[in-house]
Amino acid sequence: MRVMKWSMIALAVAAGTSQFAVASSQDDSKGFFGDQSLKLKTRMEYMNRDYKNGVSNPSSGTSGYRQDTGVSQLLNYESGFTxxxxxxGLDAMAxxxxxxxxxxxRRGNGLFANDSDGNPEKSQGKLGGAVKFRLSDTVLKYGQQFVASPVFATDDSRLLPEVATGTLITSKEIKGLELNAGRFTSLSKQTGMGRDSIGGLPDENGNGGKGLTNINIFGASYAFTDNFTGAVAASDADDYFKKYYVNLNYTLPIAENQSLNFDLNGYKTKGESRGDLVDAIGDGTLGVDNNLWSLAAAYSLGAHKFTVAYQQSSGDNAYYYGVDGNSTIFVSNSIQISDFVGREEKSWQARYDLNMATYGVPGLSFMTRYVKGDNINVANAGEGKEYEWNLESKYVVQEGPAKDxxxxxRYANxxxxxxxxGYSPDLYDTRLIVEYPLNIL
Structure with a gap:
C-alpha cells in the first residue's frame, strides 16, 4: 500500500507539473520590455511618541517625547523575462x-539614522538590484530584494524599507501550491544606506550583538479549497536560532455578506544559550527557546468585522526576532507598539473594523483594538502586565488624478x-502617513 500510495502521489505531481507547464508563465512571456513595470511610491510620515510619567526620551535622554517628519520615495523597476x-530579467530599486x-x-523614532554628532541625518538613500531567471512557473532571484516570509520578513513600517541581499526561489508549478527556498547574507536596516547586516540581538549592556551571517529559509503554502489554506516555514539563522512556523486559515461562509474566519499561527524557536543575549527574565537564563502561538476568530457582517484573539508565549525566554527581519512575527497580537511575546505571557485581543463603502464612502475605513497581556515571568519583580489600545483610520482616493x-x-496608548x-515606558504614539503610489510603466 505504501508503494502504491507514493506512486500515486508522484504521478499526481508529475501530471500537475505537466498540466501547468503547458500554460506556464514563461510560455506567456512578452519579453524583457514587454512585461516591464516602473513604479514610484512617495510617502510622508509624521511620528510622535510622547512618554508619560516623567520618563525621558530613551534615545536622547532629554525631552519626554520623540518627533520626526520626513518624505521618502521608492522607485522600483521590474523587467519582464526574455x-x-x-x-x-533584471530588477532595480532606488x-x-x-x-x-x-x-x-527628539530623535529615536527610527525614521532617520544619526550622524557622527548624534543628530538625525538630513537625507539618506540607497540603491539595489537583482538578476532573475524563470523556468516554467519557477523563478530564481539573486540580489537586493524585499522578502515576506513568516521566518524572514523585511520591514516597511517607517520611511524606507529594510532590504535583504541573497537568493530566493519561488515555485508555483502546481495549482494552489507555492514553494519558497532562499539563502540571505545581509539585511540593511531601514535607516541604513549600505548593505551591512542589521545589528544582532543586544547584549547585557544594551549594545548590538553580532550581526546576521547567513540565514536559510524554506516555506510552503497550499490552498486546499477556496476557503481553507495552510502554510509551513522554517529558517536557520547562523549563530542564533532555528525557527519553525505553521499557519491554518479557514473562512466559513454563513450568508451573503456574512462569514466567520479562523486564523491559527504558531512559532517554535530553538537555539543555544549565548552570553551576548539580553536576559529578559533577569535570572541568568540566556536561552532563546520559545513557543509562540495565536488563534483569532473574525466575524464579518456587511461593513462590520468583529475579531477576538488569544496569544500565548512560553519557553526559556521571550520570542526573539529582528536579526531575521523586523517584520518576522506573524501572530495576532503583534500590533503598533507591543508584540505581547514576553516569557510565559498570555494575551487577549478585541478588535472592531468598519468599512464605510457600505455607507456611501468607498475608500474610508476605521479600526480599533484593545490587547491585554499578563502572566509575564519577570524574575525578582513579580508578574508583568501590559495593555495597548489602538485607533486607526484610512482613506484611499478612489478615482481621478489622485487615484490611490x-x-x-494611527494612534496607540x-x-x-x-x-x-523595562520593556517600554508608558507612551502615546501618533502617526500620520500619506502615501501615493504611481505606475509610470
Missing part, C-alpha cells in the same frame, strides 16, 4: 528620504506595570 525556455522636522533632542492617494492616521516597565 522569451525562450529559460527567461532572464530610494531616498529627506528630513522635514526632528532635532537631536491614501491618508492614514501603551501601558505596563512596574514589573514590566
Amino acid at each position: 522569451q525562450g525556455t529559460v527567461g532572464f 530610494m531616498g528620504s529627506v528630513k522635514l522636522d526632528g532635532g537631536s533632542g 492617494l491614501s491618508f492614514r492616521v 501603551y501601558r505596563s506595570n512596574q514589573a514590566y516597565s
Whole structure:
C-alpha cells in the first residue's frame, strides 16, 4: 500500500507539473520590455511618541517625547523575462528620504539614522538590484530584494524599507501550491544606506550583538479549497536560532455578506544559550527557546468585522526576532507598539473594523483594538502586565488624478506595570502617513 500510495502521489505531481507547464508563465512571456513595470511610491510620515510619567526620551535622554517628519520615495523597476525556455530579467530599486522636522533632542523614532554628532541625518538613500531567471512557473532571484516570509520578513513600517541581499526561489508549478527556498547574507536596516547586516540581538549592556551571517529559509503554502489554506516555514539563522512556523486559515461562509474566519499561527524557536543575549527574565537564563502561538476568530457582517484573539508565549525566554527581519512575527497580537511575546505571557485581543463603502464612502475605513497581556515571568519583580489600545483610520482616493492617494492616521496608548516597565515606558504614539503610489510603466 505504501508503494502504491507514493506512486500515486508522484504521478499526481508529475501530471500537475505537466498540466501547468503547458500554460506556464514563461510560455506567456512578452519579453524583457514587454512585461516591464516602473513604479514610484512617495510617502510622508509624521511620528510622535510622547512618554508619560516623567520618563525621558530613551534615545536622547532629554525631552519626554520623540518627533520626526520626513518624505521618502521608492522607485522600483521590474523587467519582464526574455522569451525562450529559460527567461532572464533584471530588477532595480532606488530610494531616498529627506528630513522635514526632528532635532537631536527628539530623535529615536527610527525614521532617520544619526550622524557622527548624534543628530538625525538630513537625507539618506540607497540603491539595489537583482538578476532573475524563470523556468516554467519557477523563478530564481539573486540580489537586493524585499522578502515576506513568516521566518524572514523585511520591514516597511517607517520611511524606507529594510532590504535583504541573497537568493530566493519561488515555485508555483502546481495549482494552489507555492514553494519558497532562499539563502540571505545581509539585511540593511531601514535607516541604513549600505548593505551591512542589521545589528544582532543586544547584549547585557544594551549594545548590538553580532550581526546576521547567513540565514536559510524554506516555506510552503497550499490552498486546499477556496476557503481553507495552510502554510509551513522554517529558517536557520547562523549563530542564533532555528525557527519553525505553521499557519491554518479557514473562512466559513454563513450568508451573503456574512462569514466567520479562523486564523491559527504558531512559532517554535530553538537555539543555544549565548552570553551576548539580553536576559529578559533577569535570572541568568540566556536561552532563546520559545513557543509562540495565536488563534483569532473574525466575524464579518456587511461593513462590520468583529475579531477576538488569544496569544500565548512560553519557553526559556521571550520570542526573539529582528536579526531575521523586523517584520518576522506573524501572530495576532503583534500590533503598533507591543508584540505581547514576553516569557510565559498570555494575551487577549478585541478588535472592531468598519468599512464605510457600505455607507456611501468607498475608500474610508476605521479600526480599533484593545490587547491585554499578563502572566509575564519577570524574575525578582513579580508578574508583568501590559495593555495597548489602538485607533486607526484610512482613506484611499478612489478615482481621478489622485487615484490611490491614501491618508492614514494611527494612534496607540501603551501601558505596563512596574514589573514590566523595562520593556517600554508608558507612551502615546501618533502617526500620520500619506502615501501615493504611481505606475509610470
